[in-house]
Amino acid sequence: MQSHPEVAVLRYGHRPGRDDRMTTHVGLTARALGADRVLFPDNATQAAETVRDITGRFGGPFDVERTTELNATIEDWPGVVVHLTMYGEQLQSVDDEIRTTHREEPVLVVVGGEKVPGDVYEAADWNVGVTNQPHSEVAGLAVFLDRLFDGRELEQGYENAxxxxxxxxxxxxxxxxxxxxxxxxxxxxxxx
Amino acid sequence: MQSHPEVAVLRYGHRPGRDDRMTTHVGLTARALGADRVLFPDNATQAAETVRDITGRFGGPFDVERTTELNATIEDWPGVVVHLTMYGEQLQSVDDEIRTTHREEPVLVVVGGEKVPGDVYEAADWNVGVTNQPHSEVAGLAVFLDRLFDGRELEQGYENAxxxxxxxxxxxxxxxxxxxxxxxxxxxxxxx
Known part of the structure; x- marks a missing residue:
């Protein structure tokens, strides 16, 4: 949402075909629940197209980018990095701290696809589990964003719809x- | 969660192959975020198997059922029915009321797949939009359950894991x- 330091969502890993729908849902969830931007792996062409199409019809601002530099995006991020993983710290024990940090700093939310290498765990400022149960990266992203924005994302308006x-x-x-x-x-x- | 009237999630519609992963994620999200049971359409055999397998490994109680009677399940539900749809009332305007109702009555959460007929809208006690934007039924379910349980689902334990x-x-x-x-x-x- 425009009134804050930026929140971007990075989808880490994508298998064309098999992951098209999940990656699309990551992008649409990021847009609908208040993120400013989604970054997809370079091979997620179809998902990027779908999310751009929805943004064109239902409004923005919301940016969709593809990058070959997933690791560099994380390492060079000018703010804090939150990696969502079922192995991480409990959301309810860190969400206050992350929300406070976001008043001052842009947040990059990393959402795993297939295998996420150990480097990502180490580069993240927080590894966060939205529960420590196996479920859905889309569900985890949704709950995380709703708590990051404290529900204000549900009230956001859209331009150029x-x-x-x-x-x-x-x-x-x-x-x-x-x-x-x-x-x-x-x-x-x-x-x- | 066991301390409340039951919460069940009904996946309305499933296309084998194309929807396997989304339906599986609906089931896993229901389990991880505090629902007691998921009901799938009868043709969602693979998704049901995956969710049962995860429940066997990571614990329960959590029931997975398949039914040919989606409409009858909704019509005969002994409690209130919440249908999640981008066309519905805003979540933030009805979540208090639904939470209060759930103290006394079991809740059936209907999550759309492909086309959801008008009958479902009419049979529902609430048609609820987790935003009025197109995004993901998995994301909508996740935010809805987190608010229904007021975050307590993140603390739930599992038996027989x-x-x-x-x-x-x-x-x-x-x-x-x-x-x-x-x-x-x-x-x-x-x-x-």
Whole structure:
């Protein structure tokens, strides 16, 4: 979110095909839950395209980048690095400290894909377990960001959106945003 | 978690192959973040097997079921039904009320897969958006459960585990649990 030092999410590792959907979900979760930017491995072309497409339609600002320099990004990060891993310290024992640090410093959140080398554990300022159970890197990222921003990310607005969903008790209400005006539009299909 | 009325997660819709990983992550997230049970569509055999395998190794109690009766499960649920959808009411405007209701009543959390029919929206007591942005059903489930349990799920213990991860600032510390004793064991490989 724009009012803070930057929060970027780095997806460490990607297997084209097999990981396309998970990497896409990492990117979309980063965007929806308040991060400013996601960095994907260079081979995650399809996931990058999907996240850019969603950002174009539903608004930003949110940057999607691909890099061949995952390790250098971590080592040269001008702030603190949080690596999410089931082997790390308990989230509930470090989240206050990380939240306080983020008032002053940009945060890079590293989300593992396949194998994460020991170098990443050592380069991180915090290795954090969102539980010490095996589950989902997307779930871990989501809970981490919700706590980092203390729920404020749920209130964030988006600029330059083509469409916007209006919260409803029942049904689907999607508004087309045109030149600053709001024109009513039907939701496309019955899909979720 | 065992101290409350039950929380079950229902995965609505599954395409074998394409959805195996997402459905597995829904199940593992449900288990790690405090739900008592996950219900999968009958065709999600591989995801069910994976979640059962993890539960066998890392402990429970946590039940994995498959059903051909998704709609009947929702309609006949003896408590309240929360359907997570980007079109729903804002989480932050309903989470207090749902948390209060859960003190007395079991909660069924419905997580969409492919198309979710209008019947599900109508059968739900709440349609809830974890943001009104497109992102990930796994991320939405994770934030919802963390707020439903108010973070207490991060402290939950597991019974009948074969192994347990000990939180560490650096590195991987996995303990084999044998007959109630704790024997030190090396983590398998460098994987995450």
């Amino acid at each position: 083509e469409r916007r969903v209006i919260p409803e008790e029942l049904g689907k209400h999607v508004v087309d945003v045109e030149d600053g005006d709001h024109a009513e539009g039907a939701a496309a299909g019955d899909g979720d | 074969e192994r347990r991860v000990i939180p560490e600032e650096l590195g991987k510390h996995v303990v084999d649990v044998e007959d109630g004793d704790h024997a030190e064991g090396a983590a398998a490989g460098d994987g995450d």
